Amino acid sequence: MVSNRERWEAEFGSSRLRGTDATTMSGIPVEPVYGPDDGEFPGQYPYTRGPYASMYRSKLWTMRMFAGFGTADDTNWRFKEIIKAGGDGLSTAFDMPTLLGLDSDHPMSLGEVGRCGVAIDSLADMEDLYAGIDLGEITTSMTINSPAAVVFAMFVAQAEKAGIHRSRLGGTLQNDILKEYQAQKEFVFPPRPSMRLVRDTISFTAAEMPRWHSISISGYHIREAGSTAVEELAFTLANGFAYVELAMQAGLPVDSFAPRLSFFFNAHIDFFEEVAKYRAARRVWARWMRDRYGAQLERSLQLRFHTQTAGVSLTAQQPEVNIVRTAIEALAGVMGGTQSLHTNSMDEALALPTEKAARIALRTQQVIAHETNVANVADPLGGSWYVESLTDEVERQAEELFAQILEFGDGSMLDGVIKGIDDNWFQGRIADSAFELERRFNQGERIVVGVNAFTDGNEDDQLPLLRITGEDEARQRKRLAEVRADRDGAAVAAALQRVRTEAADPEINLMPALIDAVSVYTTLGELMGAMGDVFGRHVEVPTI
Amino acid sequence: MSARILVAKVGLDGHDRGIKVVARILRDAGHEVIYTGLFQTPEMVAASAVDEDVDLVGLSMLSGAHMTLAPLVVEQIRARGADIPVVVGGIVPDHDLAELKAAGIAAVLTPGATAEQIVAQIAAVLDAG
Numbered sequence: 001m002v003s004n005r006e007r008w009e010a011e012f013g014s015s016r017l018r019g020t021d022a023t024t025m026s027g028i029p030v031e032p033v034y035g036p037d038d039g040e041f042p043g044q045y046p047y048t049r050g051p052y053a054s055m056y057r058s059k060l061w062t063m064r065m066f067a068g069f070g071t072a073d074d075t076n077w078r079f080k081e082i083i084k085a086g087g088d089g090l091s092t093a094f095d096m097p098t099l100l101g102l103d104s105d106h107p108m109s110l111g112e113v114g115r116c117g118v119a120i121d122s123l124a125d126m127e128d129l130y131a132g133i134d135l136g137e138i139t140t141s142m143t144i145n146s147p148a149a150v151v152f153a154m155f156v157a158q159a160e161k162a163g164i165h166r167s168r169l170g171g172t173l174q175n176d177i178l179k180e181y182q183a184q185k186e187f188v189f190p191p192r193p194s195m196r197l198v199r200d201t202i203s204f205t206a207a208e209m210p211r212w213h214s215i216s217i218s219g220y221h222i223r224e225a226g227s228t229a230v231e232e233l234a235f236t237l238a239n240g241f242a243y244v245e246l247a248m249q250a251g252l253p254v255d256s257f258a259p260r261l262s263f264f265f266n267a268h269i270d271f272f273e274e275v276a277k278y279r280a281a282r283r284v285w286a287r288w289m290r291d292r293y294g295a296q297l298e299r300s301l302q303l304r305f306h307t308q309t310a311g312v313s314l315t316a317q318q319p320e321v322n323i324v325r326t327a328i329e330a331l332a333g334v335m336g337g338t339q340s341l342h343t344n345s346m347d348e349a350l351a352l353p354t355e356k357a358a359r360i361a362l363r364t365q366q367v368i369a370h371e372t373n374v375a376n377v378a379d380p381l382g383g384s385w386y387v388e389s390l391t392d393e394v395e396r397q398a399e400e401l402f403a404q405i406l407e408f409g410d411g412s413m414l415d416g417v418i419k420g421i422d423d424n425w426f427q428g429r430i431a432d433s434a435f436e437l438e439r440r441f442n443q444g445e446r447i448v449v450g451v452n453a454f455t456d457g458n459e460d461d462q463l464p465l466l467r468i469t470g471e472d473e474a475r476q477r478k479r480l481a482e483v484r485a486d487r488d489g490a491a492v493a494a495a496l497q498r499v500r501t502e503a504a505d506p507e508i509n510l511m512p513a514l515i516d517a518v519s520v521y522t523t524l525g526e527l528m529g530a531m532g533d534v535f536g537r538h539v540e541v542p543t544i
Numbered sequence: 545m546s547a548r549i550l551v552a553k554v555g556l557d558g559h560d561r562g563i564k565v566v567a568r569i570l571r572d573a574g575h576e577v578i579y580t581g582l583f584q585t586p587e588m589v590a591a592s593a594v595d596e597d598v599d600l601v602g603l604s605m606l607s608g609a610h611m612t613l614a615p616l617v618v619e620q621i622r623a624r625g626a627d628i629p630v631v632v633g634g635i636v637p638d639h640d641l642a643e644l645k646a647a648g649i650a651a652v653l654t655p656g657a658t659a660e661q662i663v664a665q666i667a668a669v670l671d672a673g
Binding site: 097100101107185186438465467486539 | 580608613
């Protein structure tokens with residue numbers, strides 16, 4: 001009988017390693033993992049201890065810093081700074097009009113252009129955004145949801161114009177519409193037609209883009225909107241199961257797309273609970289994918305995730321202290337085995353980060369990666385009675401929530417999640433949890449340094465902040481006017497008509513029509529408008 | 545003193561955690577709170593404020609659009625012949641405070657404000673009105 005350790009040793013032995021100094025500062029040799037011979041090892045089902053046998057001994061997490069502001073030129077410059085500083089993955093933040101599929105010259109865009117991300121109106125902006133960056137080498141993530149299919153079409157079109165075939169592109173499209181209705185609230189179309197667009201992107205990438213992650217199922221925003229860690233985990237995986245059911249209903253075999261699903265979690269300040277959350281997430285996903293959805297490929301069972309430290313844990317008071325919070329949160333992500341990580345900047349409770357603040361945030365990851373030695377051992381907290389018990393409890397409570405959602409959907413996770421959205425169930429639970437946490441702060445049951453305790457120093461000199469001026473908005477509108485003037489109007493009209501026609505037929509995959517449309521410089525707002533004519537608009541019933 | 549308060553999200557910002565928490569805090573403090581939902585224009589907020597005959601308008605803004613949109617809400621309320629104080633809460637850097645005051649914003653609540661401070665500041669604005 002081969003023990004788990006022997007199986008792990010065989011797999012570890014065949015892994016490519018990056019060559020690290022695996023000793024402590026005293027010179028004590030450090031094993032890649034610790035545990036009993038018959039216990040679970042990393043890379044073994046249900047992957048509680050990590051998706052891979054060798055974890056960070058083979059490859060450190062990707063230091064993927066999220067950036068975007070002003071015009072595409074401004075953000076292109078910041079991207080190049082990140083690459084120069086040693087960041088090895090890009091992640092694009094879009095401004096509010098782009099997130100809602102509006103052009104910069106739409107009346108509702110007033111005051112919002114380039115404010116909390118980069119403004120993208122047409123292929124021309126996408127060309128500027130990635131100019132001089134080799135997209136065949138560096139991977140790119142795009143945080144976009146409602147208009148994800150259109151922005152993705154622009155990304156593919158610009159890369160191919162730059163001579164990189166779509167099959168070589170590696171990266172991630174967030175494309176997680178369900179959490180928009182639940183938490184982030186940047187929705188445009190109603191849930192059902194939005195899910196059709198998600199299906200189209202999953203099918204398209206499964207067929208044509210083997211290196212692309214079609215969706216990043218995101219708990220981050222659910223947590224930021226106020227959920228607990230258990231709710232973050234349960235709602236995110238429930239959404240994940242809903243996407244799996246959606247793609248299977250469209251006729252895709254589960255193992256054809258599941259290996260390209262990825263996840264995105266928050267790293268909040270309750271250190272051990274966060275580590276337990278990541279461990280439970282891997283275990284739950286593996287069990288459900290195998291037992292409920294019949295996945296057989298190992299990669300379909302292995303949950304891989306990006307982590308971002310918790311924006312809501314940052315304080316405007318004594319903002320330098322945020323560096324410490326971010327470091328502790330980032331460490332939880334690494335101890336939990338994250339595949340990539342974004343660390344927030346100390347000034348983000350006040351404004352978008354300055355270049356210096358963003359550099360310190362990246363340096364925080366580099367300290368964890370290269371100075372602390374924590375990356376030498378996979379799942380270093382595995383076997384801790386506390387962490388194992390928390391992992392089991394997080395899983396147990398998540399299962400209770402899954403049972404409830406399945407009941408909403410009469411046994412279908414897809415229908416259950418949409419019903420939960422329509423009934424404001426997710427939104428209500430998240431708001432209740434946010435209020436409960438606030439109550440505990442206000443009662444002094446939870447301390448936030450600089451806010452309800454230890455406030456000496458709050459009046460110190462303020463940090464220099466990034467200022468985004470109205471000039472960016474004016475420049476972007478001018479650029480858009482030039483694009484509209486220079487393009488072939490008849491080609492744009494024909495492209496929009498085709499999108500309307502194909503949108504009305506749910507059997508058709510919209511991606512080819514969208515790629516053709518953006519290639520003749522049809523704008524994001526025009527395409528979202530054309531689809532909106534067919535799909536309608538989602539309106540949330542406001543509740544307190 | 546109990547008042548009628550309209551809390552609103554103006555512009556494209558979907559971050560609604562703060563506004564919902566503040567709405568509940570104000571309700572628990574005895575005020576009547578009306579929330580009109582996401583993606584409101586300054587005109588829509590002003591019209592609701594006047595139609596509902598509220599005593600105060602609270603805007604929650606986390607997207608950086610406060611300098612453009614908050615003054616427009618004040619302007620639109622005044623254009624309807626009303627004089628309803630407008631309070632802004634959210635991510636507002638110190639260097640914007642003077643300009644917001646000059647544009648007629650009655651008060652600004654920034655991150656970290658406690659429930660007690662929020663209730664007290666709203667009471668102060670209502671008393672001044």
